[in-house]
Amino acid sequence: MLFPRRRFLGVTVAASTAALAGCRRESAIAPGQSFTVADLVEQIGAGNLSPNRVVEHYLARITAIDQSGPRLRAVIEVNPAARATPQRGPLHGVPILIKDNIETADAMETTAGSLALLGAEKPAVDATVVQRLRLAGAVILGKTNLSEWANIRSPNSTSGWSARGGLTLNPHNLAHTPSGSSSGSAAAVAAGLCAAAIGTETNGSIVSPAAACGIVGLKPTLGLISRAGIIPISHWQDTPGPMTQTVRDAALLLNILAGTDGRDPATAQAASHLARDYAFHLSPQGLKGKRLGILRSPSTTNRDVLKLFQGTVSLLREAGAEVVDEVTLPHNREASAAAWRALLTEFRQDLNAYLATRRSAVTSLADLIAYNEEHQQQEMPHFNQEFFIEAESRNTPELIAEAAELRQLAQTLAGPEGLETAFKKDKLDALICPTNDPAGRTDLGLGDARSHVFSSAPAIAGFPHLTVPMGLVNDLPVGLSFVGPAWSEGLLLQLGHAFESVRVYQPTVLFG
Numbered sequence: 001m002l003f004p005r006r007r008f009l010g011v012t013v014a015a016s017t018a019a020l021a022g023c024r025r026e027s028a029i030a031p032g033q034s035f036t037v038a039d040l041v042e043q044i045g046a047g048n049l050s051p052n053r054v055v056e057h058y059l060a061r062i063t064a065i066d067q068s069g070p071r072l073r074a075v076i077e078v079n080p081a082a083r084a085t086p087q088r089g090p091l092h093g094v095p096i097l098i099k100d101n102i103e104t105a106d107a108m109e110t111t112a113g114s115l116a117l118l119g120a121e122k123p124a125v126d127a128t129v130v131q132r133l134r135l136a137g138a139v140i141l142g143k144t145n146l147s148e149w150a151n152i153r154s155p156n157s158t159s160g161w162s163a164r165g166g167l168t169l170n171p172h173n174l175a176h177t178p179s180g181s182s183s184g185s186a187a188a189v190a191a192g193l194c195a196a197a198i199g200t201e202t203n204g205s206i207v208s209p210a211a212a213c214g215i216v217g218l219k220p221t222l223g224l225i226s227r228a229g230i231i232p233i234s235h236w237q238d239t240p241g242p243m244t245q246t247v248r249d250a251a252l253l254l255n256i257l258a259g260t261d262g263r264d265p266a267t268a269q270a271a272s273h274l275a276r277d278y279a280f281h282l283s284p285q286g287l288k289g290k291r292l293g294i295l296r297s298p299s300t301t302n303r304d305v306l307k308l309f310q311g312t313v314s315l316l317r318e319a320g321a322e323v324v325d326e327v328t329l330p331h332n333r334e335a336s337a338a339a340w341r342a343l344l345t346e347f348r349q350d351l352n353a354y355l356a357t358r359r360s361a362v363t364s365l366a367d368l369i370a371y372n373e374e375h376q377q378q379e380m381p382h383f384n385q386e387f388f389i390e391a392e393s394r395n396t397p398e399l400i401a402e403a404a405e406l407r408q409l410a411q412t413l414a415g416p417e418g419l420e421t422a423f424k425k426d427k428l429d430a431l432i433c434p435t436n437d438p439a440g441r442t443d444l445g446l447g448d449a450r451s452h453v454f455s456s457a458p459a460i461a462g463f464p465h466l467t468v469p470m471g472l473v474n475d476l477p478v479g480l481s482f483v484g485p486a487w488s489e490g491l492l493l494q495l496g497h498a499f500e501s502v503r504v505y506q507p508t509v510l511f512g
Contacts, residue, residue, distance in 0.1 A: 026050055029057045031064070032512030034192035037094055037249040044093040051093025055082050055139055058095045062142070062193050065511045070174055074187040076100050076165040078142040080107050089137030091256060096133055097194040099185050100143040100165070101150055102240065103127040103229035112231045113148035113162025115378055116371045120360030127229025128261045129198060129240050136256045141194050144184030150205060151181035152233050152347065156383040156447035159183055159209070163379045167442070170213060171510045172476055176439040177448065179212035181205040185243045186213040191510050196244040196253055202233045202343075204455030206241045207467040211435035211453070211479025214469045216496070217243050218250045219455075220258070221486045222462030224270050228263030232350040234343045235266070236407060237459055247468060247496040251278035254489060273487035281490065286498030288320030290491075293327035293426055295433040295483075300452045302437045304473045309434045312470055312480055312503070316432070319502045324426045329457055331413040339410035339460045344387065345394040345403035365392050382444040415461035415486075423485055430488070430495055435467040435479030458483045466492040471505040 027048045035043070035054070043049040059078065066072045075097065086093055098104070101112040103123040111117040125131070130140060145165030151157055159180030160168035170178040171191040178187045182199030186209035189197050199206040201219045210217025218241045225240050232238055242253035255278055260271040294313065300306065317323055352364045362368045369388050372379045394403075422431060433454055440449025458465040463486050467479035480499065482492045 026053055029053065031060070032192070033057070034245070035195055036245050037091070037195050037252050038246070040094045040195055041091065041252070049093075051086055051139060052083065054093055055095055055141065058141060058194055065191060066188075066193055070169065070171075070511065072169050072171060072187055072191055072193075073145055073166045074168050074184040074191065074193060076113065076143050076145040076162070076184060077108050079140050082139055082141050086137045086139050087135070089135060091133065091252070092137035093139060094137070094195050095139045095141040097141050097144045097185060097188050097197040098130060099146055099182055099197070099199050101146060101200060101231040102130060102143075102198065104130055104140065104143075108143055110143075110231070111164055112150060113146050113164045114368075115163050115375060116362045116368055117358065117360050118164060120358045123229065125229070128226035128263055129257055130229070132256050132259075133198075138256075144182070144188055144197060146182060146184055147180035150200065150202060150231070150233055152202075152387055153385050154383040154387055154447075156386075158382060158442060158444050159448050160187075160442075161382065161444065167444070169442075170439055172214060173439075175441055176476060177212065177442045179209040179436070179439055179453070182209050182243060186210050186215055186217070189213070189215045189243050189245060196242060196249055198240055198257075199243045200230055200238060200240045201459065202237045203459040204453050206243060207435055207455050207465055207479070207481065208453045210243055211467045211469075212439040212477060214477030215243060215245060216247055216250050216469070217241065217467045217479075218254065218489070218493075219458065219465040220254070220489055221273075221464045223266040223268070224273070224464075224487070224489065225257045226259075226261035226264040226267050228261055232354050233347055235346070235350050236411070237339075237343065237462070247466075247493055247500055248279055248282055250466075251282060251493045251497075254278045254493075275490045278490055278493055281494055282497040283494065284498055284501040285320070286494035287316060289322070290320075290429045290495060291322045291324060291427060292316060292495075293324045293422060293428040293431045295327055295329065295431050295454070296325070297328055298332055298457070299433040299454060300437055302452065302473070305434050305437055305478055308471045308473055308478060309480075315502050315504075316499065319498060324428065327422050327426065327428070327431060329418050329422060331418055332457060335410045335413035335418060335460050336456045338406040338413065339456070342403040342406035342410060344391050345399050346407070348391045348395060349400075383447060410460050411462070414457050415463065419457055419461050419463055419483065420485065429484070429491060431481075431483045433481050434470065435481040438473045438476035438478060454481055462486065464489050464492055466496050468496045468499055469505060470503065
């Protein structure tokens with residue numbers, strides 16, 4: 001597996017510098033110190049830090065605030081091989097956590113947070129995203145907790161809870177939800193437990209926890225990053241994506257993760273749309289002359305969030321963007337309703353195909369439902385499995401045929417007749433809106449607070465969605481969403497990076 005030449009230039013220069021540095025003394029790392037991916041690429045490449053020292057720093061921090069202290073429970077498992085010397089590459093020595101629905105062919109488990117898959121036979125090969133990270137020299141530090149089964153089990157679920165990992169906490173306020181389902185990935189990045197993390201999204205599972213925890217989250221175009229080796233919910237909505245401290249870091253990870261993969265047919269077009277270097281064109285002037293449309297509906301009605309957003313719009317205009325107000329998405333509700341009915345029917349087929357490969361205690365959704373019933377005390381102490389039961393019941397030829405039609409309808413309404421219509425009507429480069437309302441208080445008895453999150457339209461259409469920290473409301477993070485046409489990740493990253501350079505809010509290290 002090869003990376004484009006430009007992507008290697010930075011690490012080649014850094015490696016040469018390190019060779020010239022000889023026995024240069026390493027820099028000390030303070031206990032609460034946090035590094036971006038870009039920081040570590042530079043510092044390790046220059047010989048100022050060794051991969052081993054960096055890994056030890058993060059392992060100590062996981063012990064101090066994840067496994068004890070505030071007990072964030074963001075990390076479900078630490079990689080016993082994390083101290084092994086990584087191979088050379090663009091991310092040499094950079095510690096990255098991955099969500100526990102992403103397979104690794106090593107000593108770690110892949111369980112989606114469920115006890116049913118604990119102890120299952122290990123996959124023969126890593127997920128493609130893990131292969132690419134290892135080849136790039138990254139250290140797979142461990143796996144992150146998640147909303148069990150990526151939050152598809154019950155309408156009354158609590159984000160961040162899994163039977164295996166317990167409840168992940170929001171590092172900004174331990175009483176509030178980190179959102180889900182990539183809860184652990186978001187909380188870990190926000191709390192400085194890793195340089196970056198990988199999450200997955202079907203509908204909101206990257207952008208929602210990223211926004212709630214005050215970090216950057218990129219849900220890419222469906223098919224830009226391989227899903228091979230990832231526990232599925234929907235073959236037409238699922239995608240992994242980077243969760244990082246900065247937009248530049250997201251671009252650096254996208255350089256490694258994106259590309260065509262023979263194991264995932266959905267990536268067939270990725271090579272023809274791939275940027276040579278997603279970080280190359282990032283500039284503080286990236287907003288100049290760009291036309292941005294404000295999505296008022298579907299969007300939040302929270303007055304404090306809207307006040308923050310209006311100030312943000314002023315900043316975007318001052319930075320040179322042309323802002324068009326009152327953009328609407330036709331058919332948004334119809335698209336969401338059709339997508340959900342199709343997804344819930346096809347989920348059974350997608351999950352059954354996956355479970356058949358795992359040689360575990362469960363080989364089908366029906367087995368999984370039975371397992372949860374037999375282990376109610378461990379698996380269902382707070383909420384049940386209504387969605388599992390409904391999905392299992394939707395196994396008739398009529399409903400399966402209907403699901404295929406509903407899927408096509410939903411994708412058309414959300415994409416060509418929804419987002420694409422909005423882009424073309426006002427000749428827009430991207431759409432913007434607040435990503436989320438402030439995270440609600442966690443209540444395992446009641447389940448998730450029904451606070452607003454914007455995610456459905458780009459998730460159903462398969463279009464890219466970038467969220468960047470916008471500010472704080474009631475001392476909790478709120479994100480700014482940038483949504484573009486298919487394959488427009490390069491442009492969205494430019495917009496997000498330029499916004500970072502003008503925003504008033506600056507993220508701070510937590511538990512320093």
